[in-house]
Amino acid sequence: MSGIDVVVTGLGAITPLGGDVRSTWEALLDGRSGIRGDVLAGTEDPVLSGVAAGTMAVDPAGLLPAVQAKRLDRSQQAALAAAAEAWADAGAPVVDPERLAAAVGTGIGGVGTLLSEDDVRERSGARRVSPRTVPMLMPNAAAALLSIAYGARAGSYTPVSACSSGAEAIALGARLIRAGEADVVIAGGTEAAITPLTIAGFRQARSLSHHAGDPASASRPFASDRSGFVLAEGAAILVLESARHAAARGARVHAVVAGAGIAADAHHLTAPAPDGSGQASAMRKALAQARLSPAEIAHVNAHATGTSVGDAAESRAIREVFGRVPVTAPKASLGHLFGAAGAIEALIAVLSVEHGVIPPTRNLTPETVDPEIGLDVVTDRREAPQGAVLSNSFGFGGQNVSLVVAAASA
Numbered sequence: 001m002s003g004i005d006v007v008v009t010g011l012g013a014i015t016p017l018g019g020d021v022r023s024t025w026e027a028l029l030d031g032r033s034g035i036r037g038d039v040l041a042g043t044e045d046p047v048l049s050g051v052a053a054g055t056m057a058v059d060p061a062g063l064l065p066a067v068q069a070k071r072l073d074r075s076q077q078a079a080l081a082a083a084a085e086a087w088a089d090a091g092a093p094v095v096d097p098e099r100l101a102a103a104v105g106t107g108i109g110g111v112g113t114l115l116s117e118d119d120v121r122e123r124s125g126a127r128r129v130s131p132r133t134v135p136m137l138m139p140n141a142a143a144a145l146l147s148i149a150y151g152a153r154a155g156s157y158t159p160v161s162a163c164s165s166g167a168e169a170i171a172l173g174a175r176l177i178r179a180g181e182a183d184v185v186i187a188g189g190t191e192a193a194i195t196p197l198t199i200a201g202f203r204q205a206r207s208l209s210h211h212a213g214d215p216a217s218a219s220r221p222f223a224s225d226r227s228g229f230v231l232a233e234g235a236a237i238l239v240l241e242s243a244r245h246a247a248a249r250g251a252r253v254h255a256v257v258a259g260a261g262i263a264a265d266a267h268h269l270t271a272p273a274p275d276g277s278g279q280a281s282a283m284r285k286a287l288a289q290a291r292l293s294p295a296e297i298a299h300v301n302a303h304a305t306g307t308s309v310g311d312a313a314e315s316r317a318i319r320e321v322f323g324r325v326p327v328t329a330p331k332a333s334l335g336h337l338f339g340a341a342g343a344i345e346a347l348i349a350v351l352s353v354e355h356g357v358i359p360p361t362r363n364l365t366p367e368t369v370d371p372e373i374g375l376d377v378v379t380d381r382r383e384a385p386q387g388a389v390l391s392n393s394f395g396f397g398g399q400n401v402s403l404v405v406a407a408a409s410a
Contacts (some may be wrong), residue, residue: 010090010239019058035213054232056337073110105165109139109341141298162395167342171260189343221304221329232335261285265398276317342393
């Protein structure tokens with residue numbers, strides 16, 4: 001493994017909690033919710049009525065030129081908006097195009113475009129389908145658009161690994177830099193898949209939360225009464241850079257991507273291995289690459305979607321690797337951004353080590369934590385030095401990614 005250090009010099013996000021990084025972070029620390037009720041209002045289908053989801057706090061189309069926005073799927077709009085913030089935050093680095101890459105993960109891609117254009121075909125015939133349909137629905141389009149926008153010619157990559165896609169894109173970006181193939185990588189994830197079809201599919205699979213009452217209370221990771229996840233949308237982009245390149249231009253460094261671990265359960269297409277073995281493997285690989293012991297991790301940013309089997313398997317894996325360790329579950333506030341989840345939670349890990357704080361897990365008290373979890377779940381904002389944080393992202397297909405983010409001074 002190369003001795004090249006990978007640092008984070010830029011952050012950008014658009015999420016259910018806010019239209020940028022600052023508003024998202026402040027809302028998360030305050031324990032606010034980005035979950036809204038009845039997002040498919042007007043439907044007569046009882047399966048779809050009253051569904052809660054985490055829609056973006058700001059319409060990404062409004063952050064782009066109107067002509068450009070009309071030619072893009074909502075997931076692509078979100079990626080471009082988040083990337084613009086991240087690139088500006090990084091100081092718009094001057095970099096050789098042959099040393100600049102883009103890696104943007106997504107779980108589903110332009111499903112909104114796919115479904116809406118199929119509706120057009122059914123109503124009005126094939127001649128009325130937009131000629132832009134294919135580029136708008138392609139999963140790789142977000143990465144390609146960033147490559148075009150920033151002149152990234154070292155490669156355009158699109159990990160499609162369900163809920164671990166965004167984290168895998170960051171791991172890939174760090175690997176490209178360590179391998180000497182790039183000096184800067186624009187990396188992250190995007191998703192905009194709140195549609196009747198996707199919600200119906202997840203609901204029929206009994207994956208979605210059916211918690212009654214306030215929509216803001218529907219996402220309940222680690223709670224005794226958890227019943228599933230809440231689908232959300234948004235994007236998060238990190239500008240990754242070799243430490244040498246960042247230092248040469250005097251860039252501000254938010255944190256270090258110290259390690260990444262990837263492992264597969266090889267167990268089931270939708271259910272995690274009950275013993276958490278694949279997840280534990282990913283965490284151990286990330287620690288080994290970071291050259292850190294479990295005791296040096298201040299807290300774990302858990303994948304924790306709020307499903308019964310998922311939270312149980314992850315907590316078992318975390319206990320196996322770390323013992324009893326502080327954990328936080330941002331999806332209680334954000335919902336599950338699917339392919340973008342790993343990217344936004346990596347961004348949260350960066351901010352945690354930068355500011356020395358563990359965000360709270362909403363909708364939870366020490367008394368309502370499932371006793372079988374066996375972890376120190378942080379239910380109130382906790383100020384404490386965060387030398388290094390491990391962030392988990394686990395996807396359908398048994399695809400597990402863990403990232404270790406360390407303080408820039410560590």
